[in-house]
Amino acid sequence: MAPKRTPAAASSAAASGSSGPVSAPSPQTTAAPSSLSSGPKTLTTNSSIFDIAHTVWQQYLATTPQRTLLLDAFMAFLVLVGGVQFVYCVLAGNYPFNAFLSGFSAAVGQFVLTASLRMQTSSPSSSTTSGEEGAFADYVFGSLILHFFCINFIN
């Protein structure tokens, strides 16, 4: 059970994590609003969590390049697929366990690979040595291996 739960926990914890760090540093944000200059709206000292999340969302939409948005859409799709599989597993049992594992880990693996690609491509100051094309080739390479293992494992 635990292994299956972890990615879900990751996402839920991430959700809580998003509210955690935001609510606490809110006094700080007024002190340094300049760093969020690109945001459409600055935060006030006592803005609600919803506002903050909204701000973050607005900012995200504004600052993210289109290609990264594509990546994020794909990642969201993967989270969705993984989540559905996980919920199904919890509800309907995990009888062909290898099928569940390969289906679910395909989603998780693809997710982390895509996240890696996003890190490599989105931030120009990335410490990786290879360029964007190289990163993408790596990504395809890794994904193919992943798919091979998953198909082999699902039998």
Place this chain on the structure above:
Amino acid sequence: MAPKGSSTPCSGVTLKVRPCVAIGDAIRAHTGYLARGYDLVFESPKSDKLSLFDLGEKAYDHLLILPPRSKGFGPALSPKNIVNFINQDGNVLLALSGKSTTPSAISSLLLELDLHLATDRSSVVLDHFNYDTLSASEKHDVLLLQRPGQLRPDTKDFFGGEGVLALPRTAPHTLGDTALLTPILRAPVTAYSYNPKEDLSADDDVWATGSQLALVSAMQSRSSSRFTLLGSAESLQDQWFSATVKVPGSEQETGTANQEFAKQLTAWTFKETGVLKVGKIEHHLAQADITAEDLNPAIYRIKNETVFSIEISEYSNDKFVPFEVPANDALQLEFSMLSPFQRLKLEPSSRTENSTIYTTQFTVPDQHGIFSFRVNYKRPFLTNIEEKHEVTVRHFAHDEYPRSWKISGGWVWIAGLWSVIGGFLAFVFVWLYSEPTSAKTKKTQ
């Protein structure tokens, strides 16, 4: 068969033993039967020529030992030699007599077989209710008994029949606890053991009484060689074959059935009856057409349907006949590894001219390992069947499990996997397609 006598032996007629031949000796039977074609050799027990073995192999098939006139046996008939003879599949019929003291060699031989004689080795069985009033009205030492019936409801009866047996001066014995021993004829409940040379008053320790005293017993070794102990050698004599006897309280004089019984006894001892033979043993997967390659495979898989069949015939006097399991008995197949996983009744499925084929079908248990088909059929008076055939039961091979798409429960995940892959391909396509635009956006930024 006839023991060698100092005078003329009754070579080769029926099973007659004259009083003069009560020395008891070895018999050779090459061709098979006593009166029925046995080739008999008579030897004095002390004879130097007598040897049960020839170059280490047994020289005779069967051995009939009658009580010797002298005090003991020669070196050829030492207990060790007789045990070796039995171990080499020789059959022995040993007759004792209450008239003389049994030699100590015989006593220790019997002890090896878990047959126990009275301590003094010269007792006879007395019965004040079942004696012959004509010949032993004083001594009461000629027992008159009905011929034995079935030993147990589930055994075959080889010694049954009408008539009365006369057992004069019988040396009694008791049986130990071995499963190899079977009594053929027990003393009646009113019988007791008595040593005529001692006073009866010394009855402080009664050795055994009643039906615990056996008069005729059989031992069948694990290799199915047979040993029969007959308490009364005299009952084999011509005199008692044709004697007329009378039970106390009865007015009627009857003849004895000794001759018939002697015939049955020797026939059984010398393996003319009650011999089982296993013919073909076949096992295979339960499927419609079986070719020769499919027979008796060395390896099965767990949860296979398997058919096992065994062919058994019984030798009866001069021919093999189909063996029928007694009414209350069952022939069983065990499929075992360390302990039986299956124990099934084998049902007769077909019958040939001289054999019955017993068959059963079962599912191999869900446990891999080295199993064996075992048929272990050991019954009194029948030779032992102990068949053991090892087969390997293996696990599912990697391609014998159901494929994942055959399990409907896994469809969701298969769909998930393929949607991931499809999504990946679409993504790659879109990514490659969008590259120039993104480059432009970068530039514009």
Place this chain on the structure above:
Amino acid sequence: MAESPTDVLLKGDSGRNTRGLLRFIILATIAAAAVSSRLFSVIRFESIIHEFDPWFNFRATKYLVQNGFYSFWDWFDDRTWHPLGRVTGGTLYPGLMVTSGVIYHVLRFLTFPVDIRNICVLLAPGFSGLTALAMYFLTCEVSPSPSAGLLAAAFMGIVPGYISRSVAGSYDNEAIAIFLLVFTFFLWIKAIKNGSIMWGALAALFYGYMVSAWGGYVFITNLIPLHVFVLLCMGRYSSRVYISYTTWYALGTLASMQIPFVGFLPIRNSDHMSALGVFGLLQLVAFADFVRGFVPGKHFQRLLTTMVILVFGIAFLGLVLLSVSGVIAPWSGRFYSLWDTGYAKIHIPIIASVSEHQPTAWPAFFFDLNFLIWLFPAGVYMCFRDLKDEHVFVIIYSVLASYFAGVMVRLMLTLTPIVCVASALALSSILDTYVFASNGPNPRSKANDDTPSEGLRSARKPEVGITSYLSKAFMLTSVVIYLILFVAHCTWVTSNAYSSPSVVLASRMPDGSQHIIDDYREAYYWLRQNTEHNAKIMSWWDYGYQIGGMADRPTLVDNNTWNNTHIATVGKAMSSREEVSYPILRQHDVDYVLVVFGGLLGYSGDDINKFLWMVRIAEGIWPDEVSERDYFTARGEYRVDDGATPTMRNSLMYKMSYYNYNSLFQPGQAVDRVRGTKLPMEGPQLSTLEEAFTSENWIIRIYKVKDLDNLGRDHGNAMAFDKGHKRKRATKRKGPRVLRTE
């Protein structure tokens, strides 16, 4: 790959080419030395498989080569663990066999008609050459100095700690696993330095190969997450860490699950949970890091850390709960014995009974590593000075491996690579410092200390005389002397300690000539030629693989100790009275019993010396029937002479060992040369077994199990009767008379 360091001697392209060529030649020479130093046994004896375990691997390889991969995959072995059998295809690490199978077929394809046995014998030396190469790469990643890589490769090539498991003929999983271990670590470091998916994926692939080759993969499974975790705790999170770790974990776990023996273990077994936990943690950290890009804050770092610790605590609690509730398999016993050396002895004697699982004796470290062992701390210290990600890895590796090597002799093998790396770092830094000090504008010059071991402390001293030729010459000579001593030591150890096949014993005659004692093979070939093909042989599990491999007869237990109960059954049969043992032997269809007895020759590895383990293991299952205490005298001694306890003297093992041994000596003069004691006047009597074979030097004794007595007597009585003893009449029965009924 080694081009990263900036060398002082670099002078243009030609210089680089020359040095590249030189480096290549040196590496090739090192590999050749590594291979050839492992060939002692082949030259001295013959091309033969040595130890116990390799015999199984050899047999499995032969099966693979003969029957193809798929039937190897589905192999059900009915000639071991009678009558249980073994699902061999699903319970072994197939990497080794598949590797040699592939080599075999490739050579066949190239029309080299090579015997599969020779491939098996020479596989380990061949891979040790590759290990040296992998070591070079690994060290080059860690150190800027190219000489460190070469030194490490040279050390790895000949260090006895590694040779012990990779001489020719020791065809064991470790033979290729150490190469894979080192190479996986190299790829991992490469991945974490570059932060590229490709290196991570490669590391995962080699990790998968490693999983298929050796159970020791768990070491990697825990070391890499620990590395990442430590990096996180040091606040060194970066996208490189995320990329390399998540790629490695996602792919590596899937790869490892392809091995049937491993199966679902990576998500079920606690041993693998740390990797999963770190994976989850890394997701959180990455997300937090991502959010930070939008919500900056000065004490975000602090909040992040608290959150990390919080989540980690929760995850740990959940793990404990799941472990307790049994969803996740509890830690395996071997794992416990890593933490508590006494644990195995109490709870799992079968693990403790393996000599490889004993704690390491201190001299063994020096014996196996020589002067590397004191260069090792110096190297670790150097890593601290220059604390990059890969140095953190080296430090963690050294700490963990040193601890484990101290706990189990066998894990010395995992320590050896990192010792080579660390000491190469230290030595190369010494050499660089001294040799190039004169013309290098190195501001951090060193003092002229006498021994290289103190070269570290010198770091703080002002520069005095370091550039003088005297100090240079002195240093160089001492280092060279040390190196020469090291080489001499390695050669000596290899040739004397690790190259004697345990199958063939060598001894010296009084005149110095070598005498070969070949009892094992003599006995195994006797079995092969004189017994039925399906005759079941019972022996202690040490000899199971050899009997299977050399005698080709089914055995009850073997070195794959997967079924403790079955081994305990054999232990019970060996340690009980004949009357108790005989039904066990019958039930398991045993035809022959084989014991190893060294009393005549003074061969101390015999069964009487292992006997207490049999007793202990049997006692673990049947505490009521077997008790270790009964085998010791009242004064607590383990004796085989007149003073031996009745339990000891009646045990089947004792009887089989000493049966008829008296007949070799004058009456009353029988001596056991291993235990150094005189034996009782009367030798033991055996009734249920009969002696079938005794080898030339009495090392192997084989007994045939008698059938049941034909007349239904027990064997003791039958024996007595055969000897002419009169049987006592059973008239004086006690208790009530037993009536017989049908």
